[in-house]
Amino acid sequence: MRNLRVNLDENSYDIFIEKGLLNQSGEFLKKIHTGKKVFIFTDENVAPLYLERLKKSLDTAGFSVFCDILPAGEPTKAFGNMAKLYAALLAAGITRSDLIITFGGGVVGDIGGFAAATYLRGVKFVQIPTTLLAQVDSSVGGKVAADLPEGKNLAGCFWQPKMVLIDPALLETLSDSFFADGMGEVIKYGAIRDKILFSLLSALRGREEVMEKIEEIIETCCKIKAEIVARDEKDTGERMLLNFGHTIGHAIEKEYRYQTYSHGQAVAAGMFWISQIAEKKSLSPTGTAEKIRETLHRHGLSETIPFNQNALINSVTVDKKNLTGKLNVILLQEIGNAFIHPTTPEFFTPETEKTFAEKEDAGR
Ligand SMILES: NC(=O)c1ccc[n+]([C@@H]2O[C@H](COP(=O)([O-])OP(=O)(O)OC[C@H]3O[C@@H](n4cnc5c(N)ncnc54)[C@H](O)[C@@H]3O)[C@@H](O)[C@H]2O)c1
Ligand SMILES: [Zn+2]
Incomplete structure (x- = not known):
């Protein structure tokens, strides 16, 4: 037990x-x-x-x-x-x-x-x-x-x-699609907090192999959530880390009126895309998005959802939680380690936010 x-x-x-x-x-x-x-x-x-x-x-x-x-x-x-x-x-x-x-x-x-x-x-x-x-x-x-x-x-x-x-x-x-849906969140836990879990998931081939280790996997995920919740019960700080992939994910779900893509599928694509954007801005190491993509594919999920960048920016800007024009996005310092990046909705507009490297150059 x-x-x-x-x-x-x-x-x-x-x-x-x-x-x-x-x-x-x-x-x-x-x-x-x-x-x-x-x-x-x-x-x-x-x-x-x-x-x-x-x-x-x-x-x-x-x-x-x-x-x-x-x-x-x-x-x-x-x-x-x-x-x-x-x-x-x-x-x-x-x-x-x-x-x-x-x-x-x-x-x-x-x-x-x-x-x-x-x-x-x-x-x-x-x-x-x-x-x-x-x-x-x-x-x-x-x-x-x-x-x-x-x-x-x-x-x-x-x-x-x-x-x-x-x-x-x-x-x-459970149907395969609802199982995959849950795997989106399981992969998220690995990505934000536990590189050992993430490597396990990137080695397992599909549902049957996941079920062989399911008790361990669920325990690891619940432990991560329990620790984060214990430190931030009312969701004012650290609990935000659990939203990795969710800003874009929610925008996708909304754009398709909660019909075409499930939450897990949308979050899966969201984790890949946000990491790809972060890589371009040198906020995440090169190859992060690719590791996520490979792992998603092993578990019946995919990053390919046709989605218009304007719809995304629009969704983020009109989000009720974003009346101040500020926005926190969750990014990966590396697989297994997430951080909160305070920014603005322009984060999603290509080439507007300067990369760290550029900022450092400007300061010299
Ligand atoms: N409270 C939170 O922190 C939190 C976090 C994430 C998601 N959510 C909410 O969770 C909801 C989605 O949950 P979900 O994905 O479990 O959806 P769900 O409850 O609709 O279940 C998915 C489907 O699986 C069926 N089902 C359930 N257990 C089954 C089983 N053992 N065998 C066969 N079929 C089974 C259900 O009848 C349903 O058709 C959303 O409303 C979302 O907002 C809440
Ligand atoms: Zn979720």
């Missing part, structure tokens, strides 16, 4: 990782929940595959179990659905002393977690993530959210889970 602790004072919690862990969920939850009732949010794809196993384990541990099966996919995260989630909790008579479980991918984790955070001013919850993206990223760190018509994740808060139970065997039923 692999066990990590996310250190956040009174909000600290454990992450447990093991193939087959789902069957022991009940026993694990007893450690943090002495009450009787538990309420599961899950989705219509996960439920027929795994819900009975989870329920059985919870029954055996003596819990009385209620659940709500949501439609699969991002539209479920619409803020307009919140009333339905609260209604399901009310119908089950859930009180502040009960426990909510989010059992699914990032969609269920985010909206179910947001419901937990806000229902009766906050009920404790546990994440049991079932996609690779959720197991390495969204289930850890306490960001929960719903989507507004104007944009994704625009309503949300920080609400840390009391425990995260990760069963990598659940990934066997």
Whole structure:
């Protein structure tokens, strides 16, 4: 059993990782929940595959179990659905002393977690993530959210889970494209923090080989995220490093209206492009982008997305987070070591920002 602790004072919690862990969920939850009732949010794809196993384990541990099966996919995260989630909790008579479980991918984790955070001013919850993206990223760190018509994740808060139970065997039923999606984030962790992880990923050939080492890989990713989150819970500094590839990635997702390219695919291209730009400006060593490209290709991802530079600059400039005209981009000093580069949206316009070498020359 692999066990990590996310250190956040009174909000600290454990992450447990093991193939087959789902069957022991009940026993694990007893450690943090002495009450009787538990309420599961899950989705219509996960439920027929795994819900009975989870329920059985919870029954055996003596819990009385209620659940709500949501439609699969991002539209479920619409803020307009919140009333339905609260209604399901009310119908089950859930009180502040009960426990909510989010059992699914990032969609269920985010909206179910947001419901937990806000229902009766906050009920404790546990994440049991079932996609690779959720197991390495969204289930850890306490960001929960719903989507507004104007944009994704625009309503949300920080609400840390009391425990995260990760069963990598659940990934066997994930489609190749959702698996690759999660690999985009896995490669990101290697790129920003761990060159050993990155070299492992650049040596593994595809999903089967990744699954042989999946527990180790998930543990490494969660450890990186847990450390960064512990130092910057509310996302005001270091946590920005987790956005490597995301400025361009978000612009691509937006440009294609969240239809054509998934988040992981967009971030994959984003990591390559930002590194290519950084290389041209001598901010990253030559060959960085190429190493990323090769690794992406090994895991069903690609840097080739037709995308217009103006659309990118436009997206970065009108981004709501960028009212000041300033912009932080995440770059690699080398593979395994990222830094925050404060700049402006012009960073993405070719030849406007002087390279370090030029600046030094000018100073002489
Ligand atoms: N909170 C955070 O910090 C954070 C971080 C990254 C992403 N997110 C959010 O996560 C969401 C994306 O998450 P996602 O990629 O997991 O999407 P998702 O939850 O939609 O899951 C992807 C698909 O896989 C299916 N599925 C889930 N587990 C399965 C399994 N074991 N076997 C077969 N099918 C399975 C789902 O039903 C769905 O169709 C986005 O809304 C994004 O904003 C949140
Ligand atoms: Zn991401």
